[in-house]
Amino acid sequence: MGAWRHLMQDSTIRQVVGFLSRLDSLPPAVDAGWRAGGLLGLPYDGSSSFLKGTAAAPPLIRQALHSRAGNPWTETGVDLGVDGALGDAGDVPLGTSAADARTKIEESVRTLLEAGGRPIALGGDHSVTYPIVRAVRWFHPQLSILHFDAHPDLYPELEGDRYSHACPFARVMEERLADRLVQVGIRTSTAVQRAEAERYGVEVIDMRAWVAGRRPELRAPVYVSIDIDAFDPAFAPGVSHREPGGLTVREVLAVLHGLTVPLVGADIVEFNPAQDPSGMTATLCAKLVKEVAGKMTS
Numbered sequence: 001m002g003a004w005r006h007l008m009q010d011s012t013i014r015q016v017v018g019f020l021s022r023l024d025s026l027p028p029a030v031d032a033g034w035r036a037g038g039l040l041g042l043p044y045d046g047s048s049s050f051l052k053g054t055a056a057a058p059p060l061i062r063q064a065l066h067s068r069a070g071n072p073w074t075e076t077g078v079d080l081g082v083d084g085a086l087g088d089a090g091d092v093p094l095g096t097s098a099a100d101a102r103t104k105i106e107e108s109v110r111t112l113l114e115a116g117g118r119p120i121a122l123g124g125d126h127s128v129t130y131p132i133v134r135a136v137r138w139f140h141p142q143l144s145i146l147h148f149d150a151h152p153d154l155y156p157e158l159e160g161d162r163y164s165h166a167c168p169f170a171r172v173m174e175e176r177l178a179d180r181l182v183q184v185g186i187r188t189s190t191a192v193q194r195a196e197a198e199r200y201g202v203e204v205i206d207m208r209a210w211v212a213g214r215r216p217e218l219r220a221p222v223y224v225s226i227d228i229d230a231f232d233p234a235f236a237p238g239v240s241h242r243e244p245g246g247l248t249v250r251e252v253l254a255v256l257h258g259l260t261v262p263l264v265g266a267d268i269v270e271f272n273p274a275q276d277p278s279g280m281t282a283t284l285c286a287k288l289v290k291e292v293a294g295k296m297t298s
């Protein structure tokens with residue numbers, strides 16, 4: 001807890017700033033910074049099974065978010081430039097130990113929730129979602145998860161690792177950390193993962209079902225986990241596992257904008273800057289941060 005608590009104190013003094021504000025325009029009260037979404041960078045890729053690189057994502061997403069190419073308004077008409085609309089706790093210092101990273105992630109998310117914020121975690125690989133959801137579940141006895149991904153991430157273990165980025169939703173369901181798991185964008189299911197989905201009652205809207213018109217219907221507070229490879233690589237080449245035949249940006253935004261239940265937390269994971277020479281994928285991540293944060297204020 002030590003390092004993170006220090007960071008949080010730093011945050012409360014210097015880093016909990018409104019969108020685009022600087023050190024000379026601090027919000028008057030700390031809690032004002034946490035009324036809605038609070039960014040939390042999780043620079044960790046130690047549980048990636050193929051390419052490394054997602055640990056470098058958080059600062060690049062922030063850079064795109066604060067770029068003067070855009071403005072702080074969401075499509076839904078929320079001005080994230082207002083103090084308190086979007087906080088930023090900075091990055092959690094995570095080493096290379098997976099177990100240690102999970103502990104720090106869970107503690108840091110709990111700290112943010114205790115402060116009244118709603119976490120918007122910037123990965124990092126998808127393994128971060130399991131410790132995040134462990135923390136979120138404490139605050140939300142009724143919780144659904146809406147998971148965008150090309151992959152179900154339901155393997156019992158991968159290459160001997162139960163906490164691989166291919167496994168977070170197996171751990172979530174095993175520990176009953178969500179009442180419902182609804183997956184969208186899936187197009188890589190293996191026999192093992194189909195069996196696990198069945199066993200845990202996962203509601204899978206794979207790409208074929210999506211094209212046939214099936215859409216998620218949520219009734220409880222929702223946590224949204226967005227693996228960037230859910231998008232077609234045409235929109236988001238900057239991922240470790242490119243899988244053609246995915247969702248468009250507009251399709252995902254339509255689901256987010258259409259949410260009628262409280263959005264209590266989110267993660268945007270698996271953006272790999274090493275695969276993103278044009279910077280387009282960073283821009284997409286920033287767009288997602290904005291629209292997610294906008295929904296959190298409403």
Ligand code: MN
Nearest residue numbers: 150151227229
């Ligand atoms: Mn994926």
Ligand code: MN
Nearest residue numbers: 126149153227
């Ligand atoms: Mn994933």
